[in-house]
Amino acid sequence: MNITFLGTSSGAPTRQRNVSATAIHPETGRGWVLVDCGEATQHQLQRTRLSPLKLKAILITHIHGDHCYGLPGLLASCQLNGRTEPLVLVGPASVWAYLQAVIKHTELRIEYPLEFVEVSSQLALELDECGVTATRLSHRVECWAYRLDERQVPTGLDTERLQREGVPPSPVYGRLQKGERVTLDDGRELNGEDYAVPAYAARSLVVGGDNDRPDLLAGACEGVHALVHEATYTEPVLQKVGPEPQHSSALRVAQFAQSQSIPALILTHFSPRYRKVPRRSGDASLEDLRSEALSQYQGDLFLAEDFDTFCIGRDGRVQRLEP
Structure with a gap:
């Protein structure tokens, strides 16, 4: 089971990072699943081996633009490229209303079967590659996390x-x-x-949307091999920003992952203020997020970058693959 990050920035893109989109794809076969679809996701896909025509399902965590503005464009390109296979779209009802408005006012034509499934805590989606369930999170709007469990174990x-x-x-x-x-x-x-x-234990992971209460994922994370979760801020910055944005800090996510003995934690959705290479001494850095998480978490910790691919091996270990 592989995880490829197509966007890891929060709110707005930067020169190094696009906004949220994460692909889940198997070791073999070409079918895959997309979690969130921020603006320009289809541009990001052109720099990978993932084919939009082999996309099986899109799982949207919430209606905020950095998680769904790329959806109409991706669906339109699938139409232009001759897609005929059905596509499942999962998300809050607001996502379907948004898409219907775009279809109406831009005359977007989608002729291949597009099935919308409104997300709920009772979701039990069975795809060829994996089973999908959902857990409600805490954010300014309705927001969800998705758990993906491998189905086809030899x-x-x-x-x-x-x-x-x-x-x-x-x-x-x-x-x-x-x-x-x-x-x-x-x-x-x-x-x-x-x-x-x-032949081996089925692999599983949880990919969360925006969320200021990691503890809500305690049940969903039982037995998973990896958690993908936002770490928009460090804790000191989160204290300055205040609770209104309803995001998590690296500290809080790491504390939760440690308390649940989750083997691997992949952080993403970083505020643009955190730079990989700071311009000046004292500027906010991604290393600030890493250091904060490492102070609380003893498992395998990763900070995702755009186009990173991680593999959950058959032994359950998570590794970052070479480009």
């Missing part, structure tokens, strides 16, 4: 059970692996399906 053979039952390694293992029925020399009959086990 099966392996329970060799430990076979050896416990006195069946040593032999060509029989290969036949059982194929699901065949086998009669042993001692007369026992074995059904390969009875010895099929997942």
Whole structure:
């Protein structure tokens, strides 16, 4: 399971960062899922190997423009490029109302099947690649996080059970692996399906929208391999800004991830004030966010950059892939 960041800035784009969009795509196959679609997301996609024609679903966390202004353009380009496959759009009702207004006033034509699913805490979307559920967050408008659980886990053979039952390694293992029925020399009959086990634990992650209460994700994060969450500010800046924007600091997200023993934390949605390379001494830096998070969190910590791809391996570990 791979995660590619198409935009990691909060509110407005910068020269190095576009606004929010995150792609979830499998190790094999070309189908993928998009979480949020900020302005110019389709431009960002042109710098990746992800094809809009293979996009299976778009999950919008909330109606704020830095998370959905790119939606009409992406859908229009899919139409212009000859898309015929159905596309699922999940989000608050306000997202569908916004899209319908754009369609009406710009004469946008979408002829491929576009299914809108209004998000709720009862969401149970089953895609070929993953299952999707949702958790309500705390923000100025209705906002959600999405949990994605891998569905297509290949099966392996329970060799430990076979050896416990006195069946040593032999060509029989290969036949059982194929699901065949086998009669042993001692007369026992074995059904390969009875010895099929997942080759590895299904991978899962949570991608959150804007949220000033990470603790709301406690249930959704149970057993996940990674959490993707906004860290718009450092805690001192958040205290100066005040509670009205309803965003999180790196400190608060890291404290939550540590309390839940989440193995990997990927921070994103950084205020434009935080620069990768500060212009002057004392300017706000992304390292301020990193240092604050590391003071609270002992797992694998990453600060996402545009076009970063992270892989959740079959062993459950998260790694940043080389470009």
